[in-house]
Amino acid sequence: MPLRVDYDLSQVRVKLADLAGRPPSLWRYREVLPLEEGDETSLSEGFTPLLSVQPGVWVKDESRNPTGSFKARGMAVAISMARHLGARALSAPSAGNAAGALAAYGARAGLPVTVAMPEDTPAPFFSECDLYGATVHRVAGTIADAGRFLREQGPKDGFDVSTLREPYRIEGKKTMAYELVEQMQGEVPDVILYPTGGGTGLIGMWKAFEEMERLGWIRAGRRPRFVSVQAEGCAPVVKAFDEGAERTVPWADPHTRAYGLRVPSPLGGFICLRALRETNGTAIAIPEDATSHATRELAALSGIDVCPEGGAAWAALGRLRESGFVRADDKVVVFNTGTGLKYR
DSSP states (O other), rough: OOOOOOGGGGGGGOOGGGGGGGGGGGGGGGSSSSTTTTOOOOOOOOOOOEEEEEEEEEEGGGGTTSSSSSSHHHHHHHHHHHTTTTTOOEEEEEEHHHHHHHHHHHHHHOOOEEEEEESSOOHHHHHHHTTTTTTEEESSSSSHHHEEEEEEEETTTEESTTTSSSSSSHHTTHHHHHHHHEEEEEOOEEEEEESSSHHHHHHHHHHHHHHHHHHTOOTTTTTOOOEEEETTTHHHHHHHHHOSSSOOOOOOOOOOOOOOGSSSSSSSHHHHHHHHHHHTTTTEEEOOHHHHHHHHHHHHOOOOOHHHHHHHHHHHHHHHHHTTTTTTTOOOHHHHHHHSSSGG
């Protein structure tokens, strides 16, 4: 069962206006993060641009993070806490971006890192981990097989920082929602389209909106409608949502070029489903050809280096406009979760 970090928010006095002038990183929200100032392992992650691309539509561009994806947020907080609590080594399976972030932040923290990735993951992800001095294993199969490999053959002293095996990656990723509200000057978007693999980004933002309501940053009951975007070749959250199920089931034969979405057995799938339903959101699966087309379309429209996962989210916006789920006057945020460079 995943663990969750909660704070005594009655003791937190910070307001949106108090943030002006703070350093442009996720640590500007320190009052709702688990470490004292000076105890973090940081590469100045977070506070990524929110770019207008159409009237009423913005892209939150997570490719600007130190390791080129939103994974830097979670690893910054998770590894900071792991070091603080005495970890001597770190390990995790990954579909790609999490491995690079773990390798970089492990190097920053001075801790040895072991990662395992599916053998067909694009070469730049392996090169990135090698660059930072990590021990890298290529494993046949999916991220689930990589996780099994590490549990059976990984380092005995390696602290597992894989998705939802510890509670602090969510704390780093939830700051995406804090940034949205700050960058939108206290407003809350109507719809957030989020590429969903393991689901920690979606879960973290759902948690953050609850916290911001309790802090008085947003009005009571004001939530965006969350959209979980997956690939047709690996859509366990979409399938469970459409069937009215409370939990996901493992996806057989997962395949997609949006490797961050190739997560057949998300540990937090049941939390994603709860977040979608409680926000009157939805889930949608995008075919490969639509993802490829939308990736290029959004890049040409915006000048953003769009990853396939971001392309899937952009394709989802078009389909949800057609279905009427996204209305003409909605304020919409589409997440580009990483750089497209690593996929070429």
